[in-house]
Amino acid sequence: MAQQFDLVVIGSGTAATVSATHCRKAGWSVAVVDHRPYGGTCALRGCDPKKMLVAAAEVMDGIARMADVNVIQGKASIDWAALQRFKRSFTDPVPARREQMLQEQGISTFHGKACFTGIRQVQIGAETLDAKHIVIAAGAEPAPLPVDGAGHLMLSDAFLELETLPQRLVFVGGGFIGFEFAHVAARAGADVVILNRGPHPLKQFDPDLVAALVERTQALGIRVLCNHEVRAVEQTSDGYTVRAASPDGKAVFEAVNVIHSGGRVPAVSDLDLEAANIAHEGLRILRNDFFQSTSNPAVYVVGDAGAPPLPLTPVAALEAGAAAANLLEGNHATVDYTGIPTAVFTEPVLARVGLLEAEAKAHGLRYRVKHETVPGWYSARRINESCYAFKVLVEDGSERVLGAHVVGPGAVEIINLFGLAMRTGLKATDLAYATFTYPTSASDLESMLP
Numbered sequence: 001m002a003q004q005f006d007l008v009v010i011g012s013g014t015a016a017t018v019s020a021t022h023c024r025k026a027g028w029s030v031a032v033v034d035h036r037p038y039g040g041t042c043a044l045r046g047c048d049p050k051k052m053l054v055a056a057a058e059v060m061d062g063i064a065r066m067a068d069v070n071v072i073q074g075k076a077s078i079d080w081a082a083l084q085r086f087k088r089s090f091t092d093p094v095p096a097r098r099e100q101m102l103q104e105q106g107i108s109t110f111h112g113k114a115c116f117t118g119i120r121q122v123q124i125g126a127e128t129l130d131a132k133h134i135v136i137a138a139g140a141e142p143a144p145l146p147v148d149g150a151g152h153l154m155l156s157d158a159f160l161e162l163e164t165l166p167q168r169l170v171f172v173g174g175g176f177i178g179f180e181f182a183h184v185a186a187r188a189g190a191d192v193v194i195l196n197r198g199p200h201p202l203k204q205f206d207p208d209l210v211a212a213l214v215e216r217t218q219a220l221g222i223r224v225l226c227n228h229e230v231r232a233v234e235q236t237s238d239g240y241t242v243r244a245a246s247p248d249g250k251a252v253f254e255a256v257n258v259i260h261s262g263g264r265v266p267a268v269s270d271l272d273l274e275a276a277n278i279a280h281e282g283l284r285i286l287r288n289d290f291f292q293s294t295s296n297p298a299v300y301v302v303g304d305a306g307a308p309p310l311p312l313t314p315v316a317a318l319e320a321g322a323a324a325a326n327l328l329e330g331n332h333a334t335v336d337y338t339g340i341p342t343a344v345f346t347e348p349v350l351a352r353v354g355l356l357e358a359e360a361k362a363h364g365l366r367y368r369v370k371h372e373t374v375p376g377w378y379s380a381r382r383i384n385e386s387c388y389a390f391k392v393l394v395e396d397g398s399e400r401v402l403g404a405h406v407v408g409p410g411a412v413e414i415i416n417l418f419g420l421a422m423r424t425g426l427k428a429t430d431l432a433y434a435t436f437t438y439p440t441s442a443s444d445l446e447s448m449l450p
């Protein structure tokens with residue numbers, strides 16, 4: 001006999017938790033299902049564990065910068081096993097706590113892989129759930145790469161769990177994961193190569209600031225090779241051989257581990273979307289502005305599973321909140337993606353909010369721009385940081401901030417302030433009026449305005 005619910009949510013990550021708890025608070029009967037430990041990518045296999053590892057890299061970088069000016073004497077090193085234990089002190093309790101939190105609210109929790117067996121029906125192993133509504137919050141997974149021996153690629157989940165750090169690593173892809181993990185691994189003493197298919201690594205970011213970060217990355221001993229498309233990974237007696245197509249023909253690299261950092265796609269291929277008449281183009285479910293399937297009105301799709309414009313945790317939460325409001329009160333809530341910041345947690349951080357200069361040009365906007373490289377500014381000098389640059393675009397007439405881009409100390413918090421301005425309609429003149437404590441990264445902001 002099928003169990004009946006007002007709402008079944010597939011996933012237990014950020015998007016799932018937000019939509020499930022909102023609907024439960026309104027009195028709906030709600031079920032959540034996940035086939036992996038409860039908590040989702042951000043808390044267990046993404047943002048949070050990654051930034052625990054970054055914490056050690058930050059300290060190592062600070063020591064290296066101060067040692068360069070003879071302020072720090074002696075050597076420090078990362079004890080990788082201890083770092084992993086420290087990380088697990090955060091991640092290990094997450095699944096039980098998340099499931100308990102849901103259950104305490106009266107949400108039923110299921111374990112197993114869900115797939116559709118009807119318009120409003122989901123199967124989990126031997127259990128059948130009938131639902132008035134279903135939210136797909138199944139997240140994303142590493143993209144299948146057309147690489148011979150792709151099965152040898154280590155996934156980001158496994159990298160974050162490594163008990164010992166291999167001495168030689170190759171990253172397949174120069175995006176978020178490649179750069180963030182490479183910066184951690186290099187600070188922990190590994191020999192690291194990033195191979196990127198196209199000419200532009202981190203292509204979502206300002207190319208001038210990416211160039212500054214690449215220079216800083218290479219100064220750490222990390223080799224960043226563009227126009228290197230990985231074609232094959234072969235197992236050897238002590239690791240792997242990586243073969244890539246390169247401008248010079250073929251390039252060959254040896255590594256103990258080869259890590260997949262070549263992009264992620266919505267994790268919807270096992271859901272049997274056809275069984276529920278859910279229209280899709282490839283792995284992109286067709287949804288309207290209210291996050292509802294265009295072909296099955298009982299189904300909403302949110303977070304990474306819906307291929308959002310920015311596959312980030314805060315976006316998953318925003319979409320799930322809007323979808324829950326639409327489920328409860330009828331379709332009315334959309335998400336404004338303006339002014340949502342994003343950052344690459346290298347050391348130093350590269351961050352962005354709003355439009356790239358090329359996008360502002362393509363939109364035909366009239367703007368002025370200030371782009372400077374400022375390692376001489378006090379915030380950078382104080383910590384002997386050589387990489388500090390920014391680019392800020394302000395629209396002529398309206399004085400709206402169109403886009404802001406920073407690489408360097410405090411970049412992420414500066415970008416958060418620009419994001420606040422963009423989301424709340426503060427003008428560049430308002431930002432200039434603000435008075436921040438000195439000397440801080442925020443107090444650099446005024447000098448960044450064009």
Ligand SMILES: Cc1cc2nc3c(=O)[nH]c(=O)nc-3n(C[C@H](O)[C@H](O)[C@H](O)COP(=O)(O)OP(=O)(O)OC[C@H]3O[C@@H](n4cnc5c(N)ncnc54)[C@H](O)[C@@H]3O)c2cc1C
Pocket residue numbers: 010011012013014015016033034035036037039040041042043045046047048050112113114115137138139140156177267270271302303304305311312313314316345
């Ligand atoms: C290494 C890494 C680092 C990241 N760092 C950041 C960062 O610093 N900042 C940031 O904002 N974003 C970061 N992200 C992205 C962020 O983690 C995601 O955008 C966010 O977690 C998406 O949340 P979600 O709820 O949509 O999906 P998820 O959190 O991925 O949850 C989906 C859940 O659904 C489950 N599931 C899937 N299919 C089924 C099924 N058929 N049946 C049952 N359960 C199923 C999965 O097991 C998973 O638990 C990072 C991602 C990675 C991989």
Ligand SMILES: NC(=O)c1ccc[n+]([C@@H]2O[C@H](COP(=O)([O-])OP(=O)(O)OC[C@H]3O[C@@H](n4cnc5c(N)ncnc54)[C@H](O)[C@@H]3O)[C@@H](O)[C@H]2O)c1
Pocket residue numbers: 145147172173174175176177178180195196197198200201202203228229230231260261262263264310311312342343344345
């Ligand atoms: N700080 C953050 O917010 C953060 C951190 C990590 C991951 N994430 C999320 O995870 C997603 C996936 O991250 P990612 O780094 O895997 O993807 P990405 O899209 O950022 O970068 C993938 C890169 O791999 C390259 N590539 C693909 N196939 C290749 C091949 N065969 N050889 C060489 N290069 C190849 C692509 O050209 C691209 O530059 C991100 O889009 C982001 O949404 C976010």
